[in-house]
Amino acid sequence: MNETKPSWSLKLLLSSSLAISGTAIVPFQLDSSGIQSTVAEAASTYTTTANLNLRLSAATWSPVLLTIPSGSSVTYISTYGSWYKVSYGGKTGYVASQYVSVSNTSAYYKTTDRLNMRLTAASWSDVVTVIPADATVKYVSRYGSWYKVTFNGKTGYVASAYLTPTSDPVPPSDYYKTTANLNLRLSAASWSDVLTVIPAGSVVKYVSRYDSWYKVTYNGKTGYVASEYLKPTTVTTPTDTNGTGKTVVIDAGHGGNDPGAVYGSVYEKVIALDIAKRLAGVLSSTYDYNVKLTRSNDTYLSLEQRVSLNKSYKGEVFVSLHANSSVYNTAHGHEVLVPTSESYTTNPYISASRSLGSSINKEIASRISTIQNRGVKYQNVYVVGRNVSPSTLVEYGFISNSSDRSHLTSTTYRQRMAEATASGIHQFMRSYY
Known part of the structure; x- marks a missing residue:
């Protein structure tokens, strides 16, 4: 039987295949x-x-x-x-x-230089974005010397020569400080709608992570920011201000899913917490009081929980901070609420509570004359009437009024409000205890 012998080129192909057997x-x-x-x-x-x-x-x-x-x-x-x-x-x-x-290929890499992320694995491909030096990217897959990675919600290819393996990102901090003016976006994408611009140096609260985007809360809004413009920070809470004096409990009204009064992007819960932290700082550093906060972040507390915290802290005085609102935008001014003499009130310190409220109201009125003084009012307020120490509630102004709102949204005025309230508390403490 005659056989057709394989050609020289076919022999070469077969021998080449054998040379790399197992591959x-x-x-x-x-x-x-x-x-x-x-x-x-x-x-x-x-x-x-x-x-x-x-x-x-x-x-x-x-x-x-x-x-x-x-x-x-x-x-x-x-x-x-x-x-x-x-x-x-x-x-x-x-x-x-x-x-x-x-x-093993690392799950995360750090860039050693500014690095072009390209649409495909080629140096001539379109640039999707430029990744800053020392930024962390997430590895997806590989094509030759190119790595497919994700960064700030974008996916593309980068030259692996400019990457160095790094460990998984550090577990998130509870709070971060912005290193630049930063867009808070509706979703984790650079093309998503901007909810607000967060100023550089602001503190945001971490919620969760999506690749290189962090979901955070800021001034009552929740959205996504590029994590490369954040650095971990700590928020000093009043529970850490351990003065040698008597204990003052400061209650920032509302919080969490209870925003309080709202006007556009202005939230009562945010204003109350900001003043509370400022007040705690003044009471501790200037007057050496031991200060406790019922809440130090955007957390919801029931009225019963606020009173219970005052009991557990053994507070000598309790002051709840709020901002007012009305359907009439002409309503304006600050006021202080103290307990009534009705059966609703179980607080044994009715007289002392009224003295505390009057002292705070007097100091605010004398120090911030640009806000109308609406005086001291007797009202059935749970955190005042059902408490167990001299207690009062301060309404710093009406969010619904343009003039008051300009004061409430000013960091300068909020600091002045905190200082006036601290002085009023101190005047009461000197005379009562």
């Missing part, structure tokens, strides 16, 4: 040196097991570009027989594969 068949291409090599779309990085020469081509006689130290991480590009084409230190060349071992 999965993958697409191949000619690299810049004309050498045929396989291309990996997704593979591990490698670690050198000895000092290893990086050569210009896949041959022992080829010029040495540099010597890679033992234990170094190299980025795999492709295979040529027993040689690996890799990148290291910004250079690309060939190393003997027996002197490298597989190392």
Whole structure:
């Protein structure tokens, strides 16, 4: 029987296949040196097991570009027989594969320089965004010397030579400070609607994370910000202000899902908490009182919980802070609420509560004459009438009135309000205790 002998070219193809037996068949291409090599779309990085020469081509006689130290991480590009084409230190060349071992790809990388994120794995591809130096990106997959990553809600390709493995992001802080004016967006995307612009140096509360976006709350609004413009910070709470004097409990009204009075982007709960923190600072640093807050962040508390906290803190006085509102925008001014003599009131310190309220009202009126003084009023208010120490409630002005609102949204005036309230509390404490 006659056989047709295989052609010389077919023999070469078969022998080439045998030479790389055990290797999965993958697409191949000619690299810049004309050498045929396989291309990996997704593979591990490698670690050198000895000092290893990086050569210009896949041959022992080829010029040495540099010597890679033992234990170094190299980025795999492709295979040529027993040689690996890799990148290291910004250079690309060939190393003997027996002197490298597989190392796991990190889930996160840090950029070593400003880095273009491109639409595809090619240097001529469109730039999606520019990633700042020292930014953390999340690894998705690999194509040769390119890594597909996500950063600030965008996904694209970056040159792996400019990345260094890093550990998973540090567990989130409860609070962050903005390092620049920062857009708070409706969703985790750079094209999403802007809810508000957060000024540089502001403190935001962390809620959750979506890749490089953080969901945060600021001034009663919740949305997403680019995490690269945040740095962890701590919020000093009044429970940490341990003066040697008597205990004063400050109650920031509303909070959490209870915003209190609202006018546009102005929330009573935000104003109350800001004044409360300022007041705590003045009482502690100026008058050396031991100050406690019923809430130090945007948390909901029932009226019963507020009174219960005052009991547990053994407060000598209790002051609740609020802002007023009315359907009539002409209503304006500050006022102080004290307990009535009706059966509703179970607080045994009715007279002392009225003295406390009068003292605070007098100081606010004398120090901030640009806000009308509506005086001291007797009302059935739970945190005043059902409490167990001299207690009062301060309404600093009407959010619904443009003049009062300008005072309430001014950090200068809120500080003055806090200082006036602190002085009123101190005047009462000196005369009563």
